[in-house]
Amino acid sequence: MDYPSKLIEEAVNQIAKLPGIGKKTALRLVLHLIKESEQNTLSLTDALNNLRTNIRFCATCHNISDAEICAICSSHRRDHAILCVVEDAKDVMAIENTAQYHGLYHVLGGVISPIQGIGPAELKIDSLVARLSNNPSPVRELILALSPTMEGDTTAFYINKRIKDVQLKVSVIARGIPVGGDLEYADEITLGRSILGRTLFN
Amino acid sequence: MDYPSKLIEEAVNQIAKLPGIGKKTALRLVLHLIKESEQNTLSLTDALNNLRTNIRFCATCHNISDAEICAICSSHRRDHAILCVVEDAKDVMAIENTAQYHGLYHVLGGVISPIQGIGPAELKIDSLVARLSNNPSPVRELILALSPTMEGDTTAFYINKRIKDVQLKVSVIARGIPVGGDLEYADEITLGRSILGRTLFN
Numbered sequence: 001m002d003y004p005s006k007l008i009e010e011a012v013n014q015i016a017k018l019p020g021i022g023k024k025t026a027l028r029l030v031l032h033l034i035k036e037s038e039q040n041t042l043s044l045t046d047a048l049n050n051l052r053t054n055i056r057f058c059a060t061c062h063n064i065s066d067a068e069i070c071a072i073c074s075s076h077r078r079d080h081a082i083l084c085v086v087e088d089a090k091d092v093m094a095i096e097n098t099a100q101y102h103g104l105y106h107v108l109g110g111v112i113s114p115i116q117g118i119g120p121a122e123l124k125i126d127s128l129v130a131r132l133s134n135n136p137s138p139v140r141e142l143i144l145a146l147s148p149t150m151e152g153d154t155t156a157f158y159i160n161k162r163i164k165d166v167q168l169k170v171s172v173i174a175r176g177i178p179v180g181g182d183l184e185y186a187d188e189i190t191l192g193r194s195i196l197g198r199t200l201f202n
Numbered sequence: 203m204d205y206p207s208k209l210i211e212e213a214v215n216q217i218a219k220l221p222g223i224g225k226k227t228a229l230r231l232v233l234h235l236i237k238e239s240e241q242n243t244l245s246l247t248d249a250l251n252n253l254r255t256n257i258r259f260c261a262t263c264h265n266i267s268d269a270e271i272c273a274i275c276s277s278h279r280r281d282h283a284i285l286c287v288v289e290d291a292k293d294v295m296a297i298e299n300t301a302q303y304h305g306l307y308h309v310l311g312g313v314i315s316p317i318q319g320i321g322p323a324e325l326k327i328d329s330l331v332a333r334l335s336n337n338p339s340p341v342r343e344l345i346l347a348l349s350p351t352m353e354g355d356t357t358a359f360y361i362n363k364r365i366k367d368v369q370l371k372v373s374v375i376a377r378g379i380p381v382g383g384d385l386e387y388a389d390e391i392t393l394g395r396s397i398l399g400r401t402l403f404n
Contacts, residue, residue: 001299002299004273004274004291004294004295005257005267005268007249007253007256008257008266010252010253011252011253013249015246015249015250017246018234019231019234020227020230021231027295028222029221031290031292032221033254034253034266041253041254042254043216044217044250045247045250045251047209047213047216048213048217048235048246048247049243049244049247050212051209051212051235051236052235052236052243052244053240054209056207063206064206064236065206065207066208066209071206088233089206089233090229090233092206093205093229096204097203097204
């Protein structure tokens with residue numbers, strides 16, 4: 001597509017670098033910004049610059065935070081004896097939204113993926129082991145809430161191996177049929193796991 | 203949704219103001235920016251600020267332009283005797299992409315819409331009339347390429363009334379069945395117009 005202005009072209013190219021946004025959507029956004037007041041664009045770009053420059057991560061759990069220690073880690077109303085290991089900050093938000101969990105988190109920043117060149121050293125696994133290795137360890141249970149993929153399972157195995165000398169309960173989140181899901185359309189592995197992992201009715 | 207940081211919340215709110223982007227998509231984009239290098243965010247925000255601050259519009263046709271007069275209006279390879287009236291810059295790009303039109307444009311900046319408070323004074327209609335009223339008028343044909351909506355038709359009627367004293371041919375783009383479209387699913391008005399507006403085979 002030919003753009004009537006170099007400025008448009010540059011803005012479209014930059015926006016189209018974002019995930020899930022193609023050149024057509026980018027052009028629509030750019031034309032929207034031109035129609036709106038200059039102040040709106042400034043507010044948007046200020047918020048993004050501010051975000052990228054000033055964003056901080058909790059020194060304990062590595063979740064996104066406004067302070068040195070995040071609101072969850074510093075809360076006295078959370079159970080500091082349970083630790084939930086997740087891949088990234090999005091997962092923390094998802095679990096928080098369920099309002100079913102009141103322990104702490106540990107954000108790995110990814111999962112082990114040799115294809116993408118991500119090994120254990122790129123993740124916050126050493127820091128997790130250090131958190132658990134204080135003697136006596138304040139953590140009673142470790143919940144592994146990683147994606148049910150090859151990479152997630154590899155990471156879970158690796159963590160389990162690294163902490164095998166620490167006295168604590170290690171659990172994984174339940175795999176099974178999603179609520180509202182249809183048995184007919186579930187894959188065999190999920191359905192099989194849901195049968196093996198059956199729980200008592202009532 | 204609770205965000206772990208005020209910076210995230212502000213960025214999500216700003217991005218979610220863009221058309222077609224909700225809070226979930228905005229959050230995904232924000233988390234993507236955090237993962238990427240700071241330079242990427244800076245390039246994006248610079249491009250947007252630059253766009254919004256320095257964007258110019260052609261003094262003749264009101265299309266987006268890098269110069270005082272846009273590349274189309276100043277080209278000697280275009281037919282200056284034909285003028286195509288469109289709603290906005292997106293339409294110019296769309297028509298240019300067809301490579302079927304070699305005349306000039308006039309960008310109204312919208313259509314008459316009393317509900318949205320847009321009257322003829324908000325549009326570049328006076329400037330269109332002025333372009334046509336030079337004596338002798340350099341324009342031989344005026345093509346009205348407005349949306350086939352109530353507002354588009356109203357605008358077309360209004361323009362036609364304003365220029366009734368000017369000696370020139372006024373045409374509208376053909377309404378009919380889209381190429382690849384199915385007769386069965388066409389609405390009656392479109393199908394009716396495609397019959398009335400039939401052209402000779404070969």
